[in-house]
Amino acid sequence: MRFLLSTIGSRGDFQPLLALGLLLREQGCDVRLCAPPDFRELAGGLPFVPIGPPLTARTPRPATQLELFASIAETVATQFATLREAGADRDVIVGCNQIQVAAPSVAELLGTRYVFADFSPVVLPSPHHAPVPLPGMPPADPSVDNRTLWQREAARRTAMWGPALNEQRVAAGLAPVEDVLGHVVTDHPVLAADPALAPWVTPADLAVTQTGAWLPADDRPLSAELTDFLAAGEPPVYFGFGSMASPRVTGAAMLEAARALGHRAIVLRGWAGLDAAGDDCLTVTETNLQALFPHVAAVVHHGGSGTTTTAALSGVPQVVVPHLYDQFYFADRVRELGIGVTHTATDSLTDSLKLALQPEVATRARSIAPSIRRVGAQTAADHLTHPPY
CATH class of the missing domain: 3.40.50.2000 (Glycogen Phosphorylase B;)
Incomplete structure (x- = not known):
């Protein structure tokens, strides 16, 4: 056909x-x-x-x-x-x-x-x-x-x-x-x-x-830089906002939230060209999220259907920062399922991330993961x- x-x-x-x-x-x-x-x-x-x-x-x-x-x-x-x-x-x-x-x-x-x-x-x-x-x-x-x-x-x-x-x-x-x-x-x-x-x-x-x-059937290996960064300490927090040209959260705010809770950070540049500097932070342009997410402590993202599904499949807690359209629906679903939290404009990103990193959220995220279809x-x-x- x-x-x-x-x-x-x-x-x-x-x-x-x-x-x-x-x-x-x-x-x-x-x-x-x-x-x-x-x-x-x-x-x-x-x-x-x-x-x-x-x-x-x-x-x-x-x-x-x-x-x-x-x-x-x-x-x-x-x-x-x-x-x-x-x-x-x-x-x-x-x-x-x-x-x-x-x-x-x-x-x-x-x-x-x-x-x-x-x-x-x-x-x-x-x-x-x-x-x-x-x-x-x-x-x-x-x-x-x-x-x-x-x-x-x-x-x-x-x-x-x-x-x-x-x-x-x-x-x-x-x-x-x-x-x-x-x-x-x-x-x-x-x-x-x-x-x-x-x-x-x-x-x-x-x-x-x-x-x-x-x-996608993505079998790309993680880069040596990313693999070395993951191996150098405890699981970091991933921040990525995909095609959001003007994310509600800056790179500096992302790094501040991760550091406040004792975590390193991985930041995806995305269409906004996000950047964050420091020995405890790695900025990436492109990577295999299916391979990366199982190795992070939490995923902070905009609530796109693909990222939300990939994070749910990986069994890691999520902080969803919705910007438009159906992203608010996926943020609600993550919250309703107990696999993460919704970050609103009036919330502190540190507080939202802290809630997502609670042990019960990680347990729930792991329990939901096997039900996500591949x-x-x-x-x-x-x-x-x-x-x-």
């Missing part, structure tokens, strides 16, 4: 898609990736088609309303053009990230099967939870039932994306769509999240297939190559 796996999200969206793509290739499938140009070097030898501008080139200031609508029209036009060419010879288009609104339309135009996948249950419509507010938007009104909130969210998405999407659809000879959210998500999406960590609650209106998280990508591959519908 010939697959196009596409996203316009951050590395947290790209990495799982890559894990799935590499596994499908091992099974003899022809796989092509489509993602922002930032990730070309990470494609693992799979054919790669860039879509849109680099994520790192985005302006840090909020867009004006006029700029927002102009960028939406440009984004949708780029999606149509890129995906139409990249998917022309494909049997299946897998689209991740709900901003990628053109993927189902392109699949319809090409007569190709379309599958939508996402990495958190709370971003899918459900009567059991409210829509996740986007950055800058107020939280959902708790006095309104969830179905009504999702209807309002669907109307908002259609008002925002519908004109640009339908302009491209009509130009391609397709009928306009009246519900952009339903068009993108479909009524049978795939949920690439671990059932123990992030369960899909039923009954629900969508026929969701929950596969487990798509974790075969999510394999389950997804089986679902895609042998569809039940």
Whole structure:
């Protein structure tokens, strides 16, 4: 089978898609990736088609309303053009990230099967939870039932994306769509999240297939520098905020919290270019987190689905510092499961880390680890190559 796996999200969206793509290739499938140009070097030898501008080139200031609508029209036009060419010879288009609104339309135009996948249950419509507010938007009104909130969210998405999407659809000879959210998500999406960590609650209106998280098969050894650092003392605390360009916690604050509790620190630079200096601290640019996490005392991170799952699988306590979107959900789940704590804007990072380092949290984290699935990508591959519908 010939697959196009596409996203316009951050590395947290790209990495799982890559894990799935590499596994499908091992099974003899022809796989092509489509993602922002930032990730070309990470494609693992799979054919790669860039879509849109680099994520790192985005302006840090909020867009004006006029700029927002102009960028939406440009984004949708780029999606149509890129995906139409990249998917022309494909049997299946897998689209991740709900901003990628053109993927189902392109699949319809090409007569190709379309599958939508996402990495958190709370971003899918459900009567059991409210829509996740986007950055800058107020939280959902708790006095309104969830179905009504999702209807309002669907109307908002259609008002925002519908004109640009339908302009491209009509130009391609397709009928306009009246519900952009339903068009993108479909009524049978795939949920690439671990059932123990992030369960899909039923009954629900969508026929969701929950596969487990798509974790990469990462066999890279740790660097000699990192191995030597780990061997030189007690387990350090890991700090990493991935693609958060402006983390809520500075490198200095991270090091201060670790030192206050008698721990060394490992800091991942990430997109923010974090840095911390000292003999008791090591800054790294890239490493195998699956290999590293079992050797640290705790993981302090932003609450991305991949990092949260990898830390849970490693059985180490977590301090989640959520910044946006579904990161608040994963922070809540870590707290509810007793495998870590949520750090809020009013908390002391030292106090949060101290709570996470309590023996009972470490015990709970170790007890949960065996329930985290390692075969999510394999389950997804089986679902895609042998569809039940």
